[in-house]
Amino acid sequence: MSGIDFSVVWQAAPYLWAGLTFTLSLTVAAFLIGISVGTLLAIAQHLQVPVLAPLARIYVAVMRSIPLIMVLFWFFFLMPVVVGYVTGSPRPVPVGAHATAYITFGLFEAAYYCEIIRAGLRAVPRGQYEACRAMSMSPFLTYRLVILPQVLRAVGPIVLNQTIVLFQDTSLVYVLSLTDLLGAAAKMAQINGRLVEMYLAAALIYLVISTLASQIVTMLKRRSWR
Amino acid sequence: MMFRQTFLPVAVLAAIGLSSAAAAATLDKIKSTGTLTLGYRESSVPFSYLGADQKPVGLSIDLCAAVAEAVKAKLAMPGLKVAMTPVNASNRIPLIQNGTVDLECGSTTNTADRQKQVAFSVATFVSQPSWLTMAASGISDLAGLKGKTVVVTQGSLNYALAQKITKENNLDLVFVQAKDQAESLLMLRTGRAAGWFEDRILQAGLAASAPDPKAFKFLPGQFGGFDYYGLMFAKDDPDFKAVVDGAIRAQMASGAFAKLYEKWFTQPIPPNGQNLSLPMGEALRARVAAPSDALTP
Amino acid sequence: MFDLLFERAPDGRLYGEWLLSGLFWTLALAGLGWAIAFVVGVAVGVARTRAGGAAAVAARLYVELFRNIPLLVQLFLWYFVLPELLPAAAGTWLKQMPPPWGAFLPALLCLGFYTAARVAEQVRAGIEALPRGQGEAAAALGLSRATVFRRILLPQALRMIVPTLTSEVMNIYKNTSVALTIGVIELTAQARQISETTFQTFAAFGWATVIYLALALVAYQAMELVDRRLQIPGLQPARPAKLRARSLFARARSWFARARFVGAGERS
Structure with missing residues (x-):
């Protein structure tokens, strides 16, 4: 294994591109699922809805206490059982590996988004809730029209930073042998034997995308504070 | 928080109870759903792996196709659907136990310990x-x-x-x-x-x-005993085992198995046309002559 | 599920012992990794607060580099790529290191330096949150730069960021599981091994999960204590008041009361 030759990276480019596409779509899907579920969990806790609020707290605490790899394993076992139960099917329903990955990352990140949004909810002055109530707004409208727009704006940069972390975390699907960007690089390295070049290329792609994204977040933060 | 989290071990235990209770009659299930679900591995060359067009191919896949025909005949359901689900080392056992996958077409070694959790067909390959x-x-x-x-x-x-x-x-x-x-x-x-x-x-x-x-x-020489690979399915289901074993025995008796073996082990195989050049060994020859799921020769 | 712990594995030990040995390596990685992360993180964090100069630029580069590459990719760089880039003798020495050190050392360095970048950002935030006057006053008293940091700024900044540091400790503890990809047989890897040998997948992963959870629970409680002990009265950033532990019943009652109130408003 002598001499570094980056031309092998060009030969692998289509394969890496396919991997990157999966990484990005996984990030977007997990973000959408995560932010929706996370917001609901946060509101359930904020309103102290009976049964739901403690369940949400347990869920968040558990998700934040065990390694993501462990969570991935569990979801891959349990998803067919849960989907079978939810859809009312008498038996477990097979769920494809990609779909499982989307849902797993979405639900895992939901715990983290939930904590961010909950902190934002607590920062809204009590007077606003009281004012809404005085104006006879339903809790749903209060949250949709008054509270959430402010909260999402305030915690926006933190949410985006968490999403950059999520983008990096998706590389762990490698453990389940899915072909994301890292998986593609690893499989090419096994085929062509150039692991130095392939891993360096993968690292560089992650570095460029994450750095660009964090620069954009910093810019947004400055603009919204002025 | 302390008392809340004590719920979790309970939940875990419940999940385990759930999974082990699901050993139902596989054939009834196939009949009522109209679907036979086969599990395949993505990189178990040449037993079960993804070929050129990302479709599963291999010796075990071919054997499972024969089993699928036998199931169709047994249930008198020519229109039975055959679904393919990818499985990996981490999830294949839970998926078999909870009934997601009816039959794993891979390269899984039959051992006494594993038989406490799942069942195996007659040996389809002998490895050292x-x-x-x-x-x-x-x-x-x-x-x-x-x-x-x-x-x-x-x-x-x-x-x-x-x-x-x-x-x-x-x-x-x-x-x-x-x-x-x-x-x-x-x-x-x-x-x-x-x-x-x-x-x-x-x-x-x-x-x-x-x-x-x-x-x-x-390195030259023999190290240790034989490992018998088999197709894997839920345990305590003699009816299903009879169908699976019957299909494989028929393949072995008719000489179709030997042809399949040659196709995957002594000829160029997809995706790159490599040739494993591994003629059938004595141990497997013995098992083809007298099919069995025994763990020792 | 309980039987599994006391079943004998092919190597003569009990599966419970496999899990314990996995736990040992998890804790070793987390503990030693944290030591590296703390020392490097404080140094880089201090350098980040300098207005200019090579140290500030280097510190910034360090943080960007280690924060923007996924942990797993960094691990592969340490393990597979570094030995190939070093001079042949050094690379071979790294690769031939006897197990488990050949995998443990790269995993340890990787986790330590990765977490250090995150610690550095917390340290910087802590120092920058202190009133500027403090450093200036100390300098006016004739204290050297090093002394100002060591005696005045760092002690306060570190105590202020204890809550965020403790959550980094939890992160490194969870991140240790990534090391299984290069062959460190820590807790998650042991669970996988047991599952492969016995096919008792649920029990194997169930036990590992219970161990992770139990330890995290203990750690959270301990950290709460540490947080409270080290708070600086008046300097602590406003932390949300903890929700009082109310009974489920009381909570339900107040929720219904509120809901009724809102409902009544709608009708009028």
Whole structure:
């Protein structure tokens, strides 16, 4: 294994591109699922809805206490059982590996988004809730029209930073042998034997995308504070 | 928070109870759903792996096709749907136990311990572990490995056997463990390990698809007993086992199995046209003559 | 599920012992990794607060580099790529290191330096949150730069960021599981091994999960204590008041009361 030759990276480019596409779509899907579920969990806790609020707290605490790899394993076992139960099917329903990955990352990140949004909810002055109530707004409208727009704006940069972390975390699907960007690089390295070049290329792609994204977040933060 | 989290072990226990209670009659289930679900592995060459168009191919896949025909005949359902689900080392057991997958078409070794959890068909392949080294290292026999670092795949059943070999031959081997077979080969190729102890067929499959197949060398000699591979399904279901075994026995009796074996082990196979060049061994020949799921010859 | 712990493995030990040995390596990685992360993180964090100069630029580069590459990719760089880039003798020495150190050392360095970048950002935030006057006053008293940091700024900044540091400790503890990909047989890897050998997948992963959870629970409680002990009265950033532990019943009652109130408003 002598001499570094980056031309092998060009030969692998289509394969890496396919991997990157999966990484990005996984990030977007997990973000959408995560932010929706996370917001609901946060509101359930904020309103102290009976049964739901403690369940949400347990869920968040558990998700934040065990390694993501462990969570991935569990979801891959349990998803067919849960989907079978939810859809009312008498038996477990097979769920494809990609779909499982989307849902797993979405639900895992939901715990983290939930904590961010909950902190934002607590920062809204009590007077606003009281004012809404005085104006006879339903809790749903209060949250949709008054509270959430402010909260999402305030915690926006933190949410985006968490999403950059999520983008990096998706590389762990490698453990389940899915072909994301890292998986593609690893499989090419096994085929062509150039692991130095392939891993360096993968690292560089992650570095460029994450750095660009964090620069954009910093810019947004400055603009919204002025 | 303290008292809340004590719920979790309970939830975990509940999930386990759920999974083990699901051993139902497979044939009834197939009949009522109209679907037979086969599990396949994505990189178990040449038993069950993704071919050129990302469709599963391999010896076990072909055998499962025969089983599917037998199931159709048994249930008198010519229109039975056959669904293919990818499985991996981590999820195949839960998926079989909870009934997601009816039959795993892979390369799983039948052991007494594993039979407590799942059931196996009659043996479809007989494997022996062997030592793979780099040709350039100049190691030509077991003694050449003395004092060296060797790799065993995590979770491989060969680990205990390798430890026994090093003890009996005073080899003082040092063991590292890689995440999967592909990574074991990588350990060997990058010089982190001087030898790799694994089922020979798995080594042959990976080495054949490496960029430099000639760079590897098998050490001569036999190390330890036979491993019998089988198709895997839920345990305590004699009716389903009879259908699966019956289909494989028929293949073996008619000579179709021998043809399938030649197709996958002695001829160029997809996706790259490599040839494993592994003619059928004595042990498997014996099993083809007298099919059985016994664990010893 | 309980039987599994006391079943004998092919190597003569009990599966419970496999899990314990996995736990040992998990804790070793987390503990030693944290030591590296703390020392490097404080140094880099201090350098980040300098207005200019090579140290500030280097510190910034360090943080960007280690924060923007996924942990798993960094691990592969340490393990597979670094030995190939070093001079042949050093690379071979790294690769031939006897197990488990050959995998443990790269995993340890990787986790330590990765977490250090995150610690550095917390340290910087802590120092920058202190009133500027403090450093200036200390400098006016004739204290050297090093002394100002060591005696005045760092002690306050570190105590202020204890809550975020403790969550980094939890992160490194969870991140140790990534090391299984290069062959460190820590807790998650042991669970996988047991599952492969016995096929009792649920029990194997169930036990590992219970161990992770139990330890995290203990750690959270301990950290709460540490947080409270080390708070600086008046300097602590406003932390949300903890929700009082109310009974489920009381909570339900107040929720219904509120809901009724809102409902009544709608009708009028």
